[in-house]
Amino acid sequence: MNFLRRYSLVMIVSLFIIFTTIPVSAQGIRVDPQKDEVDVISVINKYYEAVEKKDIDDMLKYSIDKRVEKGGNNALEFIKSTFNDSQILNYKVTSIQRVDSENYKATIQETWDITGTLPDLPYVITKENNSWKVVKEALSVDLTQNSSLNSKSSNVNGKVEKQPLDQEYEASAQISLFASVLYWNIEQLTGGKYLISNQSFSKSGGSVELKGWQEIVTTDSVYIQYRITKHVNGTDVFYGTGTVQNQVPQNGTWFSLVYSNVPDGSGYRIYFSNINNGVMKGAGNAYN
Known part of the structure; x- marks a missing residue:
């Protein structure tokens, strides 16, 4: 009988240790x-x-x-x-x-x-x-400050962050390809949002140059960002960034942005960000 009492006591202590080492959640459910x-x-x-x-x-x-x-x-x-x-x-x-x-x-x-x-x-x-x-x-990886940039690098450093803006899905940046020239047209891009071109392009040799016009209404402050990106499952990898902070009329002299560190490769898109509050419209060409 004493043996049974001692055995029962050991079992009770063992079970107590087991259950008290498994934490209890705020809802009272034991978790492992x-x-x-x-x-x-x-x-x-x-x-x-x-x-x-x-x-x-x-x-x-x-x-x-x-x-x-x-x-x-x-x-x-x-x-x-x-x-x-x-x-x-x-x-x-x-x-x-x-x-x-x-x-x-x-x-x-x-x-x-x-x-x-x-x-x-x-x-x-x-x-x-x-x-x-x-x-x-949605995340972004900014590689523009990586001096040893290579599209096939197995050891890449870059700034990783959540996308600060919301993506615009209702509007789109329509892209047309004519040989080595890529044309975009944006009907409207509201402030605080970004667009990604609906087609990708390849780059081989030389630099990528963007030439275009932009008009922003309902604001005095202009800040439009143009980036070269590759988009992989919600993560945008940036290979070049340029900004245009003024009105550039369609019938005037178009802006020019040159990206010299974009490695050769395919799957590139243009990423348009409207940093301020106005509504932007514009168009332009990309040259390789």
Whole structure:
């Protein structure tokens, strides 16, 4: 009988230790951080498997896509169209950190065929309806200060940040290709938003030059940014940045921006940002 009492006491103490070492969430539900981390890595893998296959439905299944939340069907169509340019080759989870019982932070290094290996990209993985989801936001990687810029570099440094502006999906920058000349036309780009050209182009040798006109209404302040970018699953990789901070009438002398550090390659787009509040319209040509 004493043996049974001692055995029962040991079992009670053991169970107490087991249950008290598993933390309790704010909702009173016991959570296991080790299991959660395994589940988080699993959903990251499933998300990137969908990216590799270009399976939009599965991408949305394993993520909370802020681009689609903001832009709806227009954003979804844009995501589908940009996948034609690129293919992910590899990814690697370089760090993972538990924030709380509902959130993890991770950094992920992506390698794409048209950009090479990108700097570590920050992600949040959050629990929604008891399932882990990768939170996908629009990011940018600015490579313009990288002196050893190379489109196929496996060791790229660049500034990574969330896109400060919202993407404009209702309007579009219509692009036409005529041999080595690319033409764009923008009917309107409201302040605080950006546009990405609806077609990509290739660059071989020399520099890229943009010549165009722009008119901004309903404001006295003008600040339009023109960038050369490659777009890979919501991340814009910038290879050149220029700004025009004045009215440039269509019937006057057009502005000229030259980008001399753009490496040869394909999948380039033009990224137009209206930094201030006015409505911008304009057109122009890109030369290689």
